[in-house]
Amino acid sequence: MFHLSNKDISGQVLKKQIANPESGACVIFEGWVRNHNEGKPVSSLEYEGYPELCVSEAETIFKEAQKRFSIEKIICSHRVGHLEIGGMAVWLGVTARHRGSAFEACRYIIDQIKFRLPIWKKEFYEDGEVQWVNCQECAKHGHAHSHSMVDFQEKKTFNAYYKRQMVLPQMGVSGQEKLSESRVLVVGAGGLGCAALQYLVGAGIGHISICDDDTVDISNLHRQPLYGFDDLNLSKAELAAEQLRRLNPMVHIKVWNERITANNVQNIMQGCDLVLDCTDNFTTKYLLNDAAWLMKIPYVFAGLYQWEGQLMVVHPSQGDSGCLRCLWPKIPDQETMGTCAQVGILGGIAGTLGAMQSVEAIKLLMGNKPSSNLVIHDFLNNDRLNLERIKDPDCPLCGSSPTITEIVGSAYETNISRYPWEYDQSRIATSKKKFLLTDISEFFELENSLPPHVLHMPYSRIINEEGSLGTDQNYLFICSKGIKSKMLTFALREKGIKNVYSFIGGWNQYR
Amino acid sequence: MKIQVTYFAILREQAGTKEEEWECTGKTAGDAYEELKQNHSFTLHDHQVKVAINHQFKSMKTLIHEGDNLVFIPPVAGG
Numbered sequence: 001m002f003h004l005s006n007k008d009i010s011g012q013v014l015k016k017q018i019a020n021p022e023s024g025a026c027v028i029f030e031g032w033v034r035n036h037n038e039g040k041p042v043s044s045l046e047y048e049g050y051p052e053l054c055v056s057e058a059e060t061i062f063k064e065a066q067k068r069f070s071i072e073k074i075i076c077s078h079r080v081g082h083l084e085i086g087g088m089a090v091w092l093g094v095t096a097r098h099r100g101s102a103f104e105a106c107r108y109i110i111d112q113i114k115f116r117l118p119i120w121k122k123e124f125y126e127d128g129e130v131q132w133v134n135c136q137e138c139a140k141h142g143h144a145h146s147h148s149m150v151d152f153q154e155k156k157t158f159n160a161y162y163k164r165q166m167v168l169p170q171m172g173v174s175g176q177e178k179l180s181e182s183r184v185l186v187v188g189a190g191g192l193g194c195a196a197l198q199y200l201v202g203a204g205i206g207h208i209s210i211c212d213d214d215t216v217d218i219s220n221l222h223r224q225p226l227y228g229f230d231d232l233n234l235s236k237a238e239l240a241a242e243q244l245r246r247l248n249p250m251v252h253i254k255v256w257n258e259r260i261t262a263n264n265v266q267n268i269m270q271g272c273d274l275v276l277d278c279t280d281n282f283t284t285k286y287l288l289n290d291a292a293w294l295m296k297i298p299y300v301f302a303g304l305y306q307w308e309g310q311l312m313v314v315h316p317s318q319g320d321s322g323c324l325r326c327l328w329p330k331i332p333d334q335e336t337m338g339t340c341a342q343v344g345i346l347g348g349i350a351g352t353l354g355a356m357q358s359v360e361a362i363k364l365l366m367g368n369k370p371s372s373n374l375v376i377h378d379f380l381n382n383d384r385l386n387l388e389r390i391k392d393p394d395c396p397l398c399g400s401s402p403t404i405t406e407i408v409g410s411a412y413e414t415n416i417s418r419y420p421w422e423y424d425q426s427r428i429a430t431s432k433k434k435f436l437l438t439d440i441s442e443f444f445e446l447e448n449s450l451p452p453h454v455l456h457m458p459y460s461r462i463i464n465e466e467g468s469l470g471t472d473q474n475y476l477f478i479c480s481k482g483i484k485s486k487m488l489t490f491a492l493r494e495k496g497i498k499n500v501y502s503f504i505g506g507w508n509q510y511r
Numbered sequence: 512m513k514i515q516v517t518y519f520a521i522l523r524e525q526a527g528t529k530e531e532e533w534e535c536t537g538k539t540a541g542d543a544y545e546e547l548k549q550n551h552s553f554t555l556h557d558h559q560v561k562v563a564i565n566h567q568f569k570s571m572k573t574l575i576h577e578g579d580n581l582v583f584i585p586p587v588a589g590g
Contacts, residue, residue: 281588285586303589305520328585328586332585374584381529385582
């Protein structure tokens with residue numbers, strides 16, 4: 001509910017109106033008349049509004065906020081008429097079940113109200129001078145440029161913060177304003193995400209959503225500098241948002257502390273101008289590629305493997321360079337491809353690729369033409385391969401007769417195909433075979449001493465030294481999660497070694 | 512015919528080299544990949560790998576010629 005009031009606003013009355021039993025949090029913002037503006041002493045001021053438009057625009061803003069944040073009630077009252085120093089110019093209250101969304105929504109609504117509502121301000125200065133000081137730029141353009149441009153103090157901060165990049169001839173003030181109006185979704189706040197997020201937030205993207213359901217593990221820290229030792233087991237998305245707000249409070253950051261799936265992907269992507277794929281698995285990468293294409297949202301892909309990184313931009317409405325599926329049509333089996341956890345990764349490589357994703361994103365948001373290349377960086381040899389992509393007419397997503405026309409959950413379920421050489425405990429119990437349980441962790445990965453019946457032979461030794469395995473035993477490989485043992489068994493069997501097996505789920509599943 | 516081959520990611524690891532020269536008996540990029548798959552025990556099938564011939568993405572069915580430069584690229588997912 002919004003109203004323009006020509007009488008004093010009573011915060012107490014409004015607070016009673018907004019109270020509701022569903023809410024556990026209420027965030028209130030009060031705007032007061034201050035005694036100076038742009039260095040000049042102010043004695044009083046007068047507000048004038050265009051009531052019909054104010055009310056309808058405010059209702060639109062409230063609807064946007066309801067959609068964006070999980071909140072219960074919104075009440076806002078804005079003064080018109082003459083006000084003395086210290087008087088209440090605006091009162092805004094937002095209630096929600098939890099404080100996080102109440103804080104975020106309150107900030108969002110007041111910012112939007114300040115630059116979208118047709119309200120003009122006349123300042124009376126102590127030297128007798130009088131001046132209308134509204135955001136004339138907003139009134140002129142009628143578009144959602146940054147609130148920071150409205151207020152002189154904030155404009156000063158805005159200019160000071162971004163001056164090094166606004167100096168770039170391709171950026172300028174107009175490029176910077178485009179960034180301030182943009183909405184970017186970053187999926188994954190890990191090695192790629194930490195770097196990409198810092199540079200996007202620093203560059204002043206207006207609205208950034210972070211989606212990640214993971215928590216901080218000690219093995220993440222070497223490549224994820226947004227987190228520290230104190231953060232172990234806490235939510236990455238929440239921690240990242242907190243840290244990034246310190247870096248640039250002018251950016252609005254929204255947190256999706258959940259895993260992106262076929263069920264929620266469209267909701268999470270809704271309204272975004274661009275999606276950054278900072279995830280670490282094929283299923284999610286293909287889900288993002290597909291959903292972004294179907295929703296006509298540009299998508300910036302990056303992937304890592306040891307000392308290598310791949311980068312590309314998929315643009316559904318510009319150019320003819322196709323999508324991820326034009327290169328590799330089917331979702332690959334994660335277990336035969338490896339992840340950071342199994343194959344290793346250097347922090348700086350993840351950071352470099354993440355920073356590159358932020359640069360591609362910024363160029364697109366400035367209106368540059370999308371790059372049509374797949375760029376493969378080989379950091380071990382300081383080498384780079386640049387390949388021009390072209391749309392595959394047979395692509396299942398973007399080809400001439402696509403088979404993927406909507407997001408169907410079953411297409412993105414993790415591949416749980418089982419090979420005959422994979423065993424769990426019940427299968428071991430009913431099998432006539434005798435197995436030698438063999439832990440394949442590297443020495444530095446071993447956290448506890450192994451039970452006496454378990455042999456230890458590191459992965460690197462088995463794969464590199466032919467004949468390290470005997471032929472008179474059935475080796476049942478076990479690792480922490482069952483991925484590395486599956487990879488190893490697969491690779492050895494391809495080489496013709498048949499007395500090797502993999503324990504499903506690793507030590508996590510072993511009782 | 513002799514071709515130049517470059518590998519990336521898991522293929523580089525399984526081949527134990529980034530680049531090599533290969534005496535190919537087949538006619539297409541796919542034939543060359545099958546030979547190399549046998550030789551290096553690659554775990555990926557040809558449909559999981561993208562090939563570039565002389566710095567252009569091509570299909571595995573493309574005919575290859577003496578001196579061609581073939582690059583085999585699997586997708587990577589680490590993040």
